[in-house]
Amino acid sequence: MDTQKKHSVLKTKNLSIGYRSKKESTLIGSNINIELHKGELVGLVGANGIGKSTLLRSLTNVQAKLDGHIYINGITLDRYSSLELAKVLSLVLTEPIFSKNLTVYELVALGRQPYTNWIGNFSKEDTLIINKALNQINIESLKHKKCFELSDGQLQKVMIARALAQDTDLIILDEPTTHLDMYHKAYILKLLQRLARETGKTILFSSHEIDLAIQLCDKMIVMSENNVVSDTPCNLISHGTFESLFPNDLISFDKKTGSFRVKK
Amino acid sequence: MQNTSKHTISFIGLVLILILVFFVNVSLGSVSIPNKDIFNIIFGIHDNLSWKYIVLDYRLPKAFTAIIVGSGLGISGLMMQTLFRNPLAGPFVLGITSGAGLGVAIVTMGASLFGGIFLGVLASKWSIVIAAILGSFLVLLIVLIVSFKVRDAMAILIIGLMFGSISAAAVNVLSYFSSAEELQQYFFWGFGSLGNLSWNELLILFLIYLPGILLSLFTIKALNSLLLGENYAKSLGMNIKQSRLMIIISTSLLAGSITAFAGPIAFIGLAIPHITRQVFSTSNHKILLPAVFLFGAIIMLICDSIAQLPSSEYTLPINAITSLIGAPVVIWLLVRKRKMIF
Numbered sequence: 001m002d003t004q005k006k007h008s009v010l011k012t013k014n015l016s017i018g019y020r021s022k023k024e025s026t027l028i029g030s031n032i033n034i035e036l037h038k039g040e041l042v043g044l045v046g047a048n049g050i051g052k053s054t055l056l057r058s059l060t061n062v063q064a065k066l067d068g069h070i071y072i073n074g075i076t077l078d079r080y081s082s083l084e085l086a087k088v089l090s091l092v093l094t095e096p097i098f099s100k101n102l103t104v105y106e107l108v109a110l111g112r113q114p115y116t117n118w119i120g121n122f123s124k125e126d127t128l129i130i131n132k133a134l135n136q137i138n139i140e141s142l143k144h145k146k147c148f149e150l151s152d153g154q155l156q157k158v159m160i161a162r163a164l165a166q167d168t169d170l171i172i173l174d175e176p177t178t179h180l181d182m183y184h185k186a187y188i189l190k191l192l193q194r195l196a197r198e199t200g201k202t203i204l205f206s207s208h209e210i211d212l213a214i215q216l217c218d219k220m221i222v223m224s225e226n227n228v229v230s231d232t233p234c235n236l237i238s239h240g241t242f243e244s245l246f247p248n249d250l251i252s253f254d255k256k257t258g259s260f261r262v263k264k
Numbered sequence: 265m266q267n268t269s270k271h272t273i274s275f276i277g278l279v280l281i282l283i284l285v286f287f288v289n290v291s292l293g294s295v296s297i298p299n300k301d302i303f304n305i306i307f308g309i310h311d312n313l314s315w316k317y318i319v320l321d322y323r324l325p326k327a328f329t330a331i332i333v334g335s336g337l338g339i340s341g342l343m344m345q346t347l348f349r350n351p352l353a354g355p356f357v358l359g360i361t362s363g364a365g366l367g368v369a370i371v372t373m374g375a376s377l378f379g380g381i382f383l384g385v386l387a388s389k390w391s392i393v394i395a396a397i398l399g400s401f402l403v404l405l406i407v408l409i410v411s412f413k414v415r416d417a418m419a420i421l422i423i424g425l426m427f428g429s430i431s432a433a434a435v436n437v438l439s440y441f442s443s444a445e446e447l448q449q450y451f452f453w454g455f456g457s458l459g460n461l462s463w464n465e466l467l468i469l470f471l472i473y474l475p476g477i478l479l480s481l482f483t484i485k486a487l488n489s490l491l492l493g494e495n496y497a498k499s500l501g502m503n504i505k506q507s508r509l510m511i512i513i514s515t516s517l518l519a520g521s522i523t524a525f526a527g528p529i530a531f532i533g534l535a536i537p538h539i540t541r542q543v544f545s546t547s548n549h550k551i552l553l554p555a556v557f558l559f560g561a562i563i564m565l566i567c568d569s570i571a572q573l574p575s576s577e578y579t580l581p582i583n584a585i586t587s588l589i590g591a592p593v594v595i596w597l598l599v600r601k602r603k604m605i606f
Contacts, residue, residue, distance in 0.1 A: 062495065086501030093499075098349050099491035101547040113489055114501040120485040120550065166500070 007038040008074065009170050009202040010059065015068035017051065017058045025066055028054050032068070034221055034230040036204060038169070041196040042230075043213035044206040046223030047246055052206040055223065056174050059204075060091060073169060086114035090166035092159045092173040100148035104158050107147060108133055111165030133164040136195065153184035160191065164199070173205035177212075185209055189216050210242065211259035233258070271551055274544065278558040282331075285565040289330065290323045292569050294577045322459065325466045327565060329458045332466075332473050333526050334536070334564025335557040336518040339480050341533030342540075342556050343511045346487045346549070348420060354534035355519035358407050358420075359427035360400040361530075364523040365454065366431040367399025368392050372450045373435075373442035392453075393468070396524030401516040403427050408512060455581035456527035458568050469525045476517030480553065483511050487549040530583050531590025532567075536560045539593060563589070 015032040018025055028051035036042050046052050057063035059070060061077055070077040072088055080088070090111070097107070111133070112126045122130070134140045137157050147155060156176055163171045176192070177185040189209065193216045196203045204221075207213055213220055214233040221230040222241050229241050236242060242253040242260075251260045291302050297315050304310040305319045341354040348358070355361055371391050403424075410423050439447055461469065486507035489497040498504055519533065540556045541547070567585045 060499070062498070081501075082498065082503060083501035086499060089499070091496070091499040093493075093495055095493055095495060097491070097496065098493045099547045101541070101545075102491060103546075106546075106548055107492075110489060110492060110500065113485065116485070118482060118485065120488060 008035050009038055009040075009072065010034070010036040010204070011071040011074075012059070013069040013071075015058070015070060016066040017054050017063075018066050019054075020064065020066060027066065029223065029228055030067075032228045034228070036170075036202050036219070038202055039196055039200040040202050040218045041193050041216065042202070042204045042219045042221060043217040044204060044221045044223065045208070045210050045213060045245070050223045050225070052223055053174060055228075056172060056204075056206055060089060060172055061085060083114055086166065086168075088168050089170045089172065090163040090168040092156075092163050092171070092176055094174045094178065097147065097159075100146065102147050104139060104142045104145050104147065104150070104161075105130070105134070107158055108161045108165050111162040111167075114166065129167055130165050133161045136164060136198070137161040137191065152179045153181075153187070156180065156184075156188055157191070160188075160195075164195070164201075168201070170202045170204070173203070175206050175208070177207055177209055186212055189213070192216075210245075211257075214258045271544065271546075275554070275558070278555070278562065282558055282562050282565075285562050285569070286327055286331070289327045289565045289569045290319065293318065293323055293572055294579070321463070325461050325463055326459045326568065328466055329461050329469070329526060330564040330568045331561040332469060333458060333522050333529055334532060334560035334562070334567075336473055336476065336522045336560070337529060337533040338536035338540075338556040338560030339477065339553060340515040340518040341535075342537040342549070342552060343480060343483060343487065343515055344533070345537055346490050347508065347511050349490070349493070350421060351538070352421060352534065354531075354537075355400070355515065355523075358424035359403045359431065360407075360516065360519050361523055361528040362428040362431035363399040363401075363403030364396035364520055365399070365528055366434055367395035367397075368453055368524065369435040369438050369450055370399075371395045372453070373438040373446045390468075393472075393521060393524040397472070397516060397520035399431075400520035400523060401512075403431075404512050404516050408508065453527045454583075456529045456583035456586075458526055458564075458582055459579070461525060465525060469521055472517055472521035476514050476521070477557075479510055479514035479517070483507060483514060484549045484553055486511070491547055527583065530587045531593075532560065532564060532586050535590040535593040536563060539563070 012032050012034050016027060016030040017032065018028040032055070044052055044055065054063065058065045061080075072080070077085075109122065109126075109130050112122060112130060113120065115126060116122060134143060137160060139154070139157050139161060142150065142154060142158070147158065150158065160173070160176070163173075173192070176188055180188065189207070189212050192203050192205060195201065196218070214237070217233055219230060220233050220236055221228060222236060222245065224244050229236065231239070231241075237255055237258060245253070249263075251262055254261050287302075290306075291297065291299050295315075295318055297319065301310060301312070301315060302319055305316050306324070310316060337355060344353040344355065344358060345351055347353075406427065407420065407424050410420060414420055414423070435450075439450070486497070486502055489500045489502045494504060522529070536559050537552070537556055540552060540559045543559075544551055544555050546552065567589060568582060571580045571582045571585045573580060
């Protein structure tokens with residue numbers, strides 16, 4: 001029990017998420033209890049509009065939670081200053097970066113910002129970590145390319161390298177596989193799996209690639225209308241969680257292959 | 265790493281060009297003075313009093329003003345373009361200049377409206393400076409508040425232009441009620457001029473400009489993280505509100521004081537950052553900021569040399585020259601790059 005607690009990187013307790021405006025608050029999900037441990041690759045799946053992005057935004061303090069608790073490394077999220085949070089949590093977002101005139105190296109190097117001085121000079125250690133990140137993602141050959149010269153898949157790898165250079169315990173990616181072809185979807189998720197194993201970082205991503213996530217993730221968080229379940233993919237399959245994910249008039253979940261089939 | 269040495273060479277080249285155009289600028293004017301004599305005057309060994317006066321009390325402060333104006337407007341344009349994530353942003357387009365103009369109009373022409381008591385206080389050079397800075401700061405603040413609500417960059421630009429129109433309308437109303445001399449004072453300010461500053465006024469301008477420049481150095485890191493967009497910048501631990509405020513204060517110190525002393529100099533703030541990005545081919549503000557400084561100073565000195573119409577007694581309004589150079593650059597950028605690369 002004790003060792004379990006020690007390695008818990010992200011934990012929520014009775015978390016409620018949603019939007020709060022002056023007049024009313026819209027509840028999107030409640031009673032969310034998840035716990036992610038060191039070195040785990042975790043996939044967050046659910047239908048469109050179910051609130052995956054809202055959950056990720058709440059977990060990363062972009063959006064205020066409605067109720068409950070979020071702990072990162074055992075400390076309440078609210079207690080972190082933005083700089084402290086930047087040293088334990090890095091993000092890969094769906095939004096395109098604003099300047100594509102940066103070189104790959106410059107972009108990855110921006111990941112070191114929380115550690116650099118007022119003008120952003122790199123220490124030897126910074127340079128070392130930047131090069132290591134480039135190396136781990138195998139994009140050293142792209143180092144001097146400008147970002148507008150890259151394909152979507154390459155750019156996604158660069159963004160992951162940037163998050164790695166930020167050297168945080170937890171990396172959260174919002175739909176890292178959108179806009180990618182089938183090969184690159186598998187490539188990116190496989191890469192995330194390798195990184196979680198090699199670096200011991202906890203990686204949480206949201207995705208629509210349920211079948212790939214089932215094959216690669218250590219744990220999955222399944223969001224449906226009524227509840228949020230988190231478990232290993234095997235347990236989730238045997239409990240029949242995936243069947244309740246979508247309306248069952250068009251597609252159905254095949255337990256044997258772990259994938260969805262179109263009904264004939 | 266080879267990039268850094270390439271940039272070092274470019275920087276040395278730019279500094280040399282700056283020194284060259286500085287001397288060219290000082291040696292050209294309506295009275296032709298031989299180059300040798302100019303050097304002698306600058307280094308204090310010459311006794312032709314009228315030449316001495318022309319070089320030391322007119323041409324030198326004018327050249328230094330050109331350096332301050334070009335570098336200051338260029339840097340505030342660069343900061344605005346990154347902050348608003350818009351390649352067309354700049355002190356002029358966002359209404360900062362018109363805000364300063366309105367401030368100046370109120371002190372030069374509003375005096376008769378406010379009655380005679382304020383007349384003496386309002387008409388001094390200092391009050392023009394303060395009014396221009398307050399005017400530009402106010403407009404920039406409003407544009408920024410709007411930019412929190414409106415995410416669309418084009419909308420922010422149009423709102424900036426609207427502020428320009430409102431200011432222009434207010435200036436029109438003021439001018440309707442003011443005397444011919446007051447009108448003239450305002451319109452001469454509006455032509456823009458680098459040559460009106462005495463050493464004392466130049467010192468005052470420099471004292472406002474310097475903290476603006478120093479502050480801009482502290483925004484380099486924030487500007488670089490803003491290249492990824494605001495959400496990424498936040499996730500890198502950047503304090504968005506504080507950085508925004510620093511960028512705004514720096515811009516209004518620079519653009520406000522320059523506009524106050526030299527008048528609304530068009531297009532320099534918009535065009536210089538683009539020219540610099542083309543030459544240096546980078547978005548890294550650690551390189552861009554000093555490069556924009558040098559380019560701004562160089563191009564402003566060249567514009568001023570052209571405006572002098574060498575060996576003639578006429579001086580063109582500096583605003584006309586900067587627009588003649590700046591506007592084609594903007595057109596060229598839009599035609600050449602269907603996709604704006606930042």
